[in-house]
Amino acid sequence: MSGSTARAAHIVVVGAGIVGAACADALTENGFHVTVVDTAGVGHGATAAGMGHIVAMDDSEAQFALTKYSRDIWNALADDLPRAAERVACGTLWVAADDEEMQVVAQKCAFYRARGVRAEMLDSRQLAAVEPSLRPGLPGALLIPDDSVVYPPPLAAWLLKRACARGAALRIGIKVSRISDVGVELADGGKIACDMALVAVGAQAKALLPEIQLRPRKGHLVITDRHPNFVRHQLVELGYLKSAHGSTGDSVAFNVQPRATGQVLIGSSRQFDNNRAEVDHGMAQRMLARAVSYMPGLANLSAIRIWTGFRAATPDKLPLIGPHPTRPNVWLATGHEGLGITTSMGTARLVADMLCGRVTEIPAAPYSPCRAGQIDARSACATAPSALAAIGGAGHA
Amino acid sequence: MGELRREIFDIVIIGAGPAGMAAAATACAAGAHAALVDDNGYAGGQIWRRANNARHGKSVLATRWINHLQRSAAGSGGLARLQQTRVVGMPRANVLLAESERGALEIHYDKLILATGARELFLPFPGWTHPRVMGAGGLQSLVKSGLPIVGRRVIVAGSGPLLLAVANYLRHAGAIVPLIAEQAHSAEILRFAAGLARTPAKLLQAALLRGGLIGTRYCADAWPLRAQESGGRLSVTLQIGKRRRVETADYLACGFGLVANVELAALAGCKFARPGCVAVDDCQETSVKHVFAAGELTGIGGVEKAIVEGQIAGLAAAGRTTQTARLFGNRDAALAFTARLEKAFTLRPELKTLAGPDEIICRCEDVTLGQLTIGDGDQTFHSLHDAKLHTRCGMGPCQGRICGPAVAFITGAENDLRIRPPILPARVATLAADGGA
Amino acid sequence: MPDTVVIIINGRPHQVAEQSTVAAALLTVGETLFRTSVSGQGRGPLCGMGICMECRVEIDGVPARLSCQTPVRSGMEVRTGG
Incomplete structure (x- = not known):
C-alpha cells in the first residue's frame, strides 16, 4: 500500500467465473x-460450459480491440499458466466452404x-495438408496462428488463487439476493458491507439487475473420447x-x-429464448450433422458427453464493462456473449484502470x-464514471 | 446425415435381466406389442448371462424365464427382441435413441419399463487398476464370454452374496478359488444366514452354494489391502480378521456390492426415493407417468425381487392394474429380504482408507485421491461436480460411473455428477443421425 | 474344441472361440493390456458389462469400442494399447 491515509475500498465481486476471477486478480x-x-x-456456469477459445475476433472494431487486447494479455501469461489450464497454442483456422467465402478470407x-495480428491465407492444398480430416475440396482457410485454446475452470481458480494471495476473500455457496446502497444482501439473510459491488455473473446478472438488456443465449457442446x-x-x-451475428432464430x-x-x-449452437439447461437433442443433432458435413471422420468418433451453457448476450453483442448507469455503487462486468474466456483479461484491466482513474489502454x-x-x-444514465472518486482511496501497490 | 431407423411399440422394456425378462413376458402375455432392448446379445442380464447353457452353470429359474421369453418372442405379433442395442438418450418424449452394429435407431413407446439393473461398486486399494484385478461379476462375465479359467487361481473379495455366486460359478468352470474375502462382520453374516430360513428359495440357494464350495474358505471380516505383480501373477495381501495373509493368484475378482444403473431413469426425470433408488408406486410406476421401474433400480434386492417387480410392471404397463395385487405379497417378502441384505453387507469404514493419496480414483482420467481433497495447492472442493470441473475426476468416458460411487462412499459427499445424454458413449454418427422429426 | 474363427490382433492372426467376445478372446491369447491409460498404465477389463470403459480397443478401424460387449467375427481386426 502507498502512504495514503484512506483505507482501500472494499469491492464485492459477485461471480467466481473467469470474468469475476480476472477482475479479482486485477483489483x-x-x-x-x-x-x-x-x-x-x-469456474462454474458459462466458464465451465464454454469452449475456451482465446481468439481475436473481427466482428467489429470494438470487438476486435477488446479481443486482441485480451489475447495479448493471455499470450504474455502463457508460460505462467497452470498445467491444468491445458493451454494449446493451436491457432484458429477460419474455413471457407466456397469461393465467396474465400473472398471473405x-x-x-x-x-x-x-x-x-499475424494472419495467413491457406489454399485448398495447404488446408488439406494441415487438417487432413476435413472433407476434400474445400477452397481454403485463414490461419490466425496466435489464437489458442484453454480449459477455463482451472484458469479461474488460478486467477483467484493469485487474488487470495493478495488478501482477497473467496466465499462459495453464497447467493446474493440484492445489492443495496451499503453492500450486498445474501439469500440466507446475511449482508456483506462494501463500497461497491462488481456484478460478474454472466447471464444471471439479469436476476440481480432486471433493468439490464441481457438475454441468455443457449449453446450446446459435444466432447469425444481421446482421439489424438x-x-x-x-x-x-x-x-x-x-x-454468431444473427440475433434471432x-x-x-x-x-x-x-x-x-x-x-x-x-x-x-445458438438459441435464444430457451432457458432450460437440458440438452435439446434436435439442436445437438443439427450441430453434429453440420460438423460431420465438414469433417466426415467425426462420425466414427466416440462422443462421451453433451452439455449446454448460457452466453450473456447484449443487443449490440459487446460486453457491459464499467459503472452501472444509475447506481453509483454497482459496476458491471458481464454481457461477454461467447467471448468471455478471451475478454475476461481485457475486462479486468479496463475495470481496474477506470477504478484507479487511469487512462485505459484501449478506449472503454x-x-x-x-x-x-x-x-x-x-x-437514465445519471452517474458519470467520475463518481468513482468517491469510493477511491485504493493505494497503488 | 446418417440414416435413423425407427421402431414403434406399445411397451418398451430396457434391460433383459430377470426384471426385464419378467416384465416383457408378462406384458406380452397380456397382449401388448412390446420390445425388450438390451446391449447384450443374450437375455439373462449380468446374473443370468448364458444361464440356460449347461456350460455356464445352468439355473432352473433362469431356464424357466428364458424359455418363457422365447415363447413370448415366437410367432408374429410377439415380443420384439432388440439385442446388442444400447440406449444412449431420450431425444423427445416417448422416444429413445439407441445404437447398434446397424447404426442409429429411434425406439418409440407409449409405456416404458426401466429394468437397467446394477453394476458392481469398485473401491480403490493399492493395485486395483492392475489388469489382473477385475470385478467379481466382471470376471464371471468374461468367463461366460469365452475366457478359459480352468486351473486358474482366483481370489474372490469384496462384499455381498454375489461373491458366493461368482466363486461357485468359477469353481464349476474349473478355477481354483482358495478364498472368498467378505468385508462384512461375521456376526452380521450369521444373522443374515439365519434369516434366510424365512425365504425358502434363498435357503436352498445358500445350501447349494455351501455344498459347491467345499474347499473354499469363506472369510468374513476380510478385505484386500494390496495387489501387485509378481512374476506374471498377482500377489494379493488380505486383511483377515486381525491377521494379514498373502496369496498368489492369477486374478483378483473384487466387487463391494452393487450400484443401480439409474442413469436412464434420471434422464427420464424420475424422482428418487434416496440416492441410487428410483421412487415407484404400488404398480412400479415412477414419478413420470407411463415410465415404470423394476429390479435393482428400486433398491438392490436380487433375483426374486426383480422378477416380481418386473411382473407387476409388465401387468400395469399393459393395463392389467387390477391383476397386480396378487403379487404384492411376494414383493413384500422380497423387499424384506432387501432390507436384511443391506444391513448385513453394510460397508465398513476401514474400506475408506485402503487407498492413499497417490492412488488413482478416476480410472478414465487417472485422477488420484489426493487431488480430490486438495486441489491445486490449497483448494478444497464443494461437491463432486466441483471436483470434476477442476480435476477431471468423472469427466472420462465412463462418466463417473466407477469413480462417482467410490468417491461418494470415501468422502461422504453427495454424488451430484450430472446425468446428460449420451448416457453411454455413442458414435457421433448416432447423435448426428437425422430422424426428420 | 468349440467352433473357432480367425481374428487379427495387432496385425497377427489368432484362432479364437466363435462364441467369445473380443475381450475374452484377447485375454485368451494372453493380451492383458487393452489400453494405455492417461498416465501410461496398462489397463484391461474391469466390469465386464460395458460400463467401466477400461476394455476399449480399436475394432475394424473404429477407435474406443467396447471389447467386452463385442462378439468376435471372422476376419475382425483388433488393435490394443491405444
Missing part, C-alpha cells in the same frame, strides 16, 4: 480489498494484418459469423477444437453500460 493487484462470492463454485486477412491428432487447429467455418455452425487431452470438442467507451440501448428505457 487486488491495484490494492483494492476484494471479496468474491459465488453460489456454486469457482482475403478481406479478413487484410483486416487482421492491418492491425498487427484427429484435429490440430481450432476450426471454425466462416459461416459461423452468420450464426436458432443456428448451428461447424466449430471444432482439439483439446490438450486429445479429445475433440464439437460446437456450436464502446463497452460502457451507459451506451445507448443497454439499459431499460426507464433508467
Whole structure:
C-alpha cells in the first residue's frame, strides 16, 4: 500500500467465473480489498460450459480491440499458466466452404494484418495438408496462428488463487439476493458491507439487475473420447459469423477444437429464448450433422458427453464493462456473449484502470453500460464514471 | 446425415435381466406389442448371462424365464427382441435413441419399463487398476464370454452374496478359488444366514452354494489391502480378521456390492426415493407417468425381487392394474429380504482408507485421491461436480460411473455428477443421425 | 474344441472361440493390456458389462469400442494399447 491515509475500498465481486476471477486478480493487484462470492463454485456456469477459445475476433472494431487486447494479455501469461489450464497454442483456422467465402478470407486477412495480428491465407492444398480430416475440396482457410485454446475452470481458480494471495476473500455457496446502497444482501439473510459491488455473473446478472438488456443465449457442446491428432487447429467455418451475428432464430455452425487431452470438442449452437439447461437433442443433432458435413471422420468418433451453457448476450453483442448507469455503487462486468474466456483479461484491466482513474489502454467507451440501448428505457444514465472518486482511496501497490 | 431407423411399440422394456425378462413376458402375455432392448446379445442380464447353457452353470429359474421369453418372442405379433442395442438418450418424449452394429435407431413407446439393473461398486486399494484385478461379476462375465479359467487361481473379495455366486460359478468352470474375502462382520453374516430360513428359495440357494464350495474358505471380516505383480501373477495381501495373509493368484475378482444403473431413469426425470433408488408406486410406476421401474433400480434386492417387480410392471404397463395385487405379497417378502441384505453387507469404514493419496480414483482420467481433497495447492472442493470441473475426476468416458460411487462412499459427499445424454458413449454418427422429426 | 474363427490382433492372426467376445478372446491369447491409460498404465477389463470403459480397443478401424460387449467375427481386426 502507498502512504495514503484512506483505507482501500472494499469491492464485492459477485461471480467466481473467469470474468469475476480476472477482475479479482486485477483489483487486488491495484490494492483494492476484494471479496468474491459465488453460489456454486469457482469456474462454474458459462466458464465451465464454454469452449475456451482465446481468439481475436473481427466482428467489429470494438470487438476486435477488446479481443486482441485480451489475447495479448493471455499470450504474455502463457508460460505462467497452470498445467491444468491445458493451454494449446493451436491457432484458429477460419474455413471457407466456397469461393465467396474465400473472398471473405482475403478481406479478413487484410483486416487482421492491418492491425498487427499475424494472419495467413491457406489454399485448398495447404488446408488439406494441415487438417487432413476435413472433407476434400474445400477452397481454403485463414490461419490466425496466435489464437489458442484453454480449459477455463482451472484458469479461474488460478486467477483467484493469485487474488487470495493478495488478501482477497473467496466465499462459495453464497447467493446474493440484492445489492443495496451499503453492500450486498445474501439469500440466507446475511449482508456483506462494501463500497461497491462488481456484478460478474454472466447471464444471471439479469436476476440481480432486471433493468439490464441481457438475454441468455443457449449453446450446446459435444466432447469425444481421446482421439489424438484427429484435429490440430481450432476450426471454425466462416459461416459461423452468420450464426454468431444473427440475433434471432436458432443456428448451428461447424466449430471444432482439439483439446490438450486429445479429445475433440464439437460446437456450436445458438438459441435464444430457451432457458432450460437440458440438452435439446434436435439442436445437438443439427450441430453434429453440420460438423460431420465438414469433417466426415467425426462420425466414427466416440462422443462421451453433451452439455449446454448460457452466453450473456447484449443487443449490440459487446460486453457491459464499467459503472452501472444509475447506481453509483454497482459496476458491471458481464454481457461477454461467447467471448468471455478471451475478454475476461481485457475486462479486468479496463475495470481496474477506470477504478484507479487511469487512462485505459484501449478506449472503454464502446463497452460502457451507459451506451445507448443497454439499459431499460426507464433508467437514465445519471452517474458519470467520475463518481468513482468517491469510493477511491485504493493505494497503488 | 446418417440414416435413423425407427421402431414403434406399445411397451418398451430396457434391460433383459430377470426384471426385464419378467416384465416383457408378462406384458406380452397380456397382449401388448412390446420390445425388450438390451446391449447384450443374450437375455439373462449380468446374473443370468448364458444361464440356460449347461456350460455356464445352468439355473432352473433362469431356464424357466428364458424359455418363457422365447415363447413370448415366437410367432408374429410377439415380443420384439432388440439385442446388442444400447440406449444412449431420450431425444423427445416417448422416444429413445439407441445404437447398434446397424447404426442409429429411434425406439418409440407409449409405456416404458426401466429394468437397467446394477453394476458392481469398485473401491480403490493399492493395485486395483492392475489388469489382473477385475470385478467379481466382471470376471464371471468374461468367463461366460469365452475366457478359459480352468486351473486358474482366483481370489474372490469384496462384499455381498454375489461373491458366493461368482466363486461357485468359477469353481464349476474349473478355477481354483482358495478364498472368498467378505468385508462384512461375521456376526452380521450369521444373522443374515439365519434369516434366510424365512425365504425358502434363498435357503436352498445358500445350501447349494455351501455344498459347491467345499474347499473354499469363506472369510468374513476380510478385505484386500494390496495387489501387485509378481512374476506374471498377482500377489494379493488380505486383511483377515486381525491377521494379514498373502496369496498368489492369477486374478483378483473384487466387487463391494452393487450400484443401480439409474442413469436412464434420471434422464427420464424420475424422482428418487434416496440416492441410487428410483421412487415407484404400488404398480412400479415412477414419478413420470407411463415410465415404470423394476429390479435393482428400486433398491438392490436380487433375483426374486426383480422378477416380481418386473411382473407387476409388465401387468400395469399393459393395463392389467387390477391383476397386480396378487403379487404384492411376494414383493413384500422380497423387499424384506432387501432390507436384511443391506444391513448385513453394510460397508465398513476401514474400506475408506485402503487407498492413499497417490492412488488413482478416476480410472478414465487417472485422477488420484489426493487431488480430490486438495486441489491445486490449497483448494478444497464443494461437491463432486466441483471436483470434476477442476480435476477431471468423472469427466472420462465412463462418466463417473466407477469413480462417482467410490468417491461418494470415501468422502461422504453427495454424488451430484450430472446425468446428460449420451448416457453411454455413442458414435457421433448416432447423435448426428437425422430422424426428420 | 468349440467352433473357432480367425481374428487379427495387432496385425497377427489368432484362432479364437466363435462364441467369445473380443475381450475374452484377447485375454485368451494372453493380451492383458487393452489400453494405455492417461498416465501410461496398462489397463484391461474391469466390469465386464460395458460400463467401466477400461476394455476399449480399436475394432475394424473404429477407435474406443467396447471389447467386452463385442462378439468376435471372422476376419475382425483388433488393435490394443491405444
